[in-house]
Amino acid sequence: MKNLKKYILIALAVLFTNLSFAQKNLNPIQEIPCSTYTPDTEMDTFVGNWKWTSGNDSFEILLKKEKVFHSISNDHSCVDRIIGFHQYVKNGTIIESSLQHQNTNFAENLMSIYGYIVAPNQILWAGVDILSNGNHVKMELEYIDANHVKIKSLNTYPGTKLYLPGQTIPSSEITLPQDIILTKQ
Template sequence: MKNLKKYILIALAVLFTNLSFAQKNLNPIQEIPCSNYTPKPQFDKFTGHWKWTSGNDSFEMVLKKEKTFNILVSDHSCVDYIIGFHQYVKNGIIIESSLQHQNTNFGQNLLSIFGVGVSPDEILSAGVDILSNGNYVKMELEYIDVNHVKIKSLNTYPGTKLHLPGQTIPSSEITLPQDIILTKQ
């Protein structure tokens, strides 16, 4: 019995030592070398803090460009994506907000806006989580000028949605304002 305790203590010490050294070798995702990198400079004009206000209603979002692994392929290539965070206030009451997470990155998965591309007519296509009702919608954000962008449309994604047993079925209602012009802050 005494020997068994001794072996267990030795095994735990070895395991703890290996875990400690393994943790020291972890690097943030940005430091992992990419096999290749496809920058998207067309995203630059959309980055920043944007806000719309009308009376006691407001919508604001923080958009940033982030270099990360390409989620569509598994070859360790990197690409730029837009990640964002938003807040919607109606009648002076915060309806939903993810702005508290604006200093996080893609890997932490706390974003509420995810942009993948810009069309030739300068419209950013992005997905937006409507936090207040669980819906996920497609946003078209139009670049107007260096100080203004416009939420041109918010639409539900077409097709069948899969909900596993026990999951709450989100509302299909789009509660965020659309056809609004936001000003760079």
């Protein structure tokens, strides 16, 4: 029994040491040089602060373009992605907001919007976290002109979802407004 405790303590010490050194070696993504990078200028049209208002209801999104590592490649190549933050107000009450994180970057993982493709017809495809119910949906954001974008659709992702025991199963309800035109602020 005494030897078992000794082995457990040694194993925990080795594990803790490895975790400590692993954490010290992490650098922000922006400090690691890219092997290749070609800017995606089509994403520039979506960058900015956009807002829709109707009476006491409003929906605001702040979108930024950021250079990140290509998630599929392991050659340190970089690509542009849209990260964003949103706030939804209904009847004058803030239902959900991630705008307090607008000064963070991709590496901090506090964004509520993550855009990855601009389709040929000027549509940004992005994932959106619905903070009030834990749902994650896909959004199609259409560029209209320099001052307007339109949320064409918000849909749940198709397919089977896996939740481990103890995890909260999010609602599949989409509570954010759809088919709205936002104006650049």
